[in-house]
Amino acid sequence: MKRYKIADVVFDAKTKYVYSEKICKPYEYDGEEKPSFTVEITEKDVGFEREKAELTGVKYPDAYLESLALFRKLCDYLLDKADGIVFHSSAIMVDGEAYLFTAPSGTGKSTHTALWRELLGDRAVMINDDKPIIRCIDGAFYVYGTPWTGKHKLGNNTRAKIKAICKIYQSKENVIKVADTKEMIFVILGQTIRPTDLEKMRKLTTIIDKMLGAVDKYVLGCNMDISAAELAYNTMKRGGKDEN
Numbered sequence: 001m002k003r004y005k006i007a008d009v010v011f012d013a014k015t016k017y018v019y020s021e022k023i024c025k026p027y028e029y030d031g032e033e034k035p036s037f038t039v040e041i042t043e044k045d046v047g048f049e050r051e052k053a054e055l056t057g058v059k060y061p062d063a064y065l066e067s068l069a070l071f072r073k074l075c076d077y078l079l080d081k082a083d084g085i086v087f088h089s090s091a092i093m094v095d096g097e098a099y100l101f102t103a104p105s106g107t108g109k110s111t112h113t114a115l116w117r118e119l120l121g122d123r124a125v126m127i128n129d130d131k132p133i134i135r136c137i138d139g140a141f142y143v144y145g146t147p148w149t150g151k152h153k154l155g156n157n158t159r160a161k162i163k164a165i166c167k168i169y170q171s172k173e174n175v176i177k178v179a180d181t182k183e184m185i186f187v188i189l190g191q192t193i194r195p196t197d198l199e200k201m202r203k204l205t206t207i208i209d210k211m212l213g214a215v216d217k218y219v220l221g222c223n224m225d226i227s228a229a230e231l232a233y234n235t236m237k238r239g240g241k242d243e244n
Contacts, residue, residue, distance in 0.1 A: 001038075005029035006074060007084055007133040007144040008159070013070060014040040017063035020070055023147040026157045037077055045069035071131065071148050075193050079200055083136040085207055088191040089165075091127040091143045092116055098127060098143045098160035099236055101220075102191050103168045110152055112168060112222060115229035129154035134162070134211065141211050164216035164236045171221030174228045176235050179217040185209070 001014045004027045012035045015021060020041075049065040049072070060068075071086075078084030089102040090109040094116070101109045110129055117124045130150025132143045141162045149155035167179060167187050188208050195201050216239050222228035 003029045003035060005031070005033070006146055007078060007082070007135055008137075009074075009078065009082055009084075010035045011074070011077070012038040014038075015066055015070060016041065017066050019061075019063035020067045023067060023149075024070075027147055036081070039070065039073045039077075041066050041069045041073070045073070067148070071146070072193065075133070076195070076200075078133060078135070079195065079204060079207075083207055085134050085192050085204060086131055086146075087134050087143075087188060088131060090129050091132040091145075093125045093127050093158070093160040094120055094123050094233070094237075096160060097163035099163055099233075100132070100143060100165045101168050102165070102187060107168060108170060108222070108224065109168065110150070110154070111224055112220075112228065112232070115224075115226050116233060119226055119229045119233065125156060125158070126154040127156060127158060127160060134207075136207055136210060139210075139214070141214050162211075162215045164218060164239075165212075166218040166220050166232065166236065168220045168222055170223070172223060173221065174223060174225075174231045175221045176218055176231055179219045181212050181217065183219075184212055184217050188212075 001012050003012050004024055006027050010029055010033045046062055046065045046069055049068045053060050075086045089100045090113045091098055091100045092113045101112055103109050127143055128145045128149055129152050131146055131148040133146055134141060134143050142159050143162050144159045145155045145157050185208055220232050
């Protein structure tokens with residue numbers, strides 16, 4: 001059994017496959033903080049992930065499915081006990097502040113944050129390129145790296161306070177505007193794990209609502225030129241008040 005610390009939560013995990021231990025290795029914990037919970041991934045858990053994957057016509061090895069089951073159990077605990085949610089996005093940190101970009105897969109989230117790294121150099125650090133975790137701590141919202149970094153394997157075991165969240169879409173011309181709060185609620189709901197339990201669903205929507213009141217929100221139409229990153233960064237760094 002291994003002990004990890006992810007999103008500032010310490011827990012023990014018993015897994016069968018080497019793959020889960022391999023991706024979680026940067027998050028191994030040997031400090032004095034006691035674990036908040038223990039998780040053991042069973043064949044039933046793996047089977048559940050297999051069924052969900054097959055509904056989309058995709059087949060994954062059991063080792064990978066086990067890692068997804070571990071992630072799901074961690075997210076369930078975070079929502080229930082630690083005001084935490086997963087947010088499918090590409091999260092980048094610049095000068096200690098985090099910017100999160102979300103969109104359907106294939107839209108260009110990773111390409112856009114790569115342009116930020118090209119533009120800003122060492123000032124820009126990837127937190128997570130696929131499945132970062134967001135937590136509300138004392139009224140502030142932070143984004144954390146996780147072992148689940150997506151196909152580009154980009155991420156770090158770090159956290160940063162969220163400056164802004166941005167929905168992106170492909171466009172020939174680069175244009176950015178302050179997002180409508182109601183629109184962003186549905187955007188985030190579409191990019192997180194939605195619980196079937198009614199009480200947990202209420203908690204999820206409460207966290208999202210608080211977050212959207214605490215961070216800047218944008219919609220960005222962008223091409224694949226570095227000028228898109230320049231426009232996005234300069235606008236989001238200044239900040240904008242949402243009048244919606």
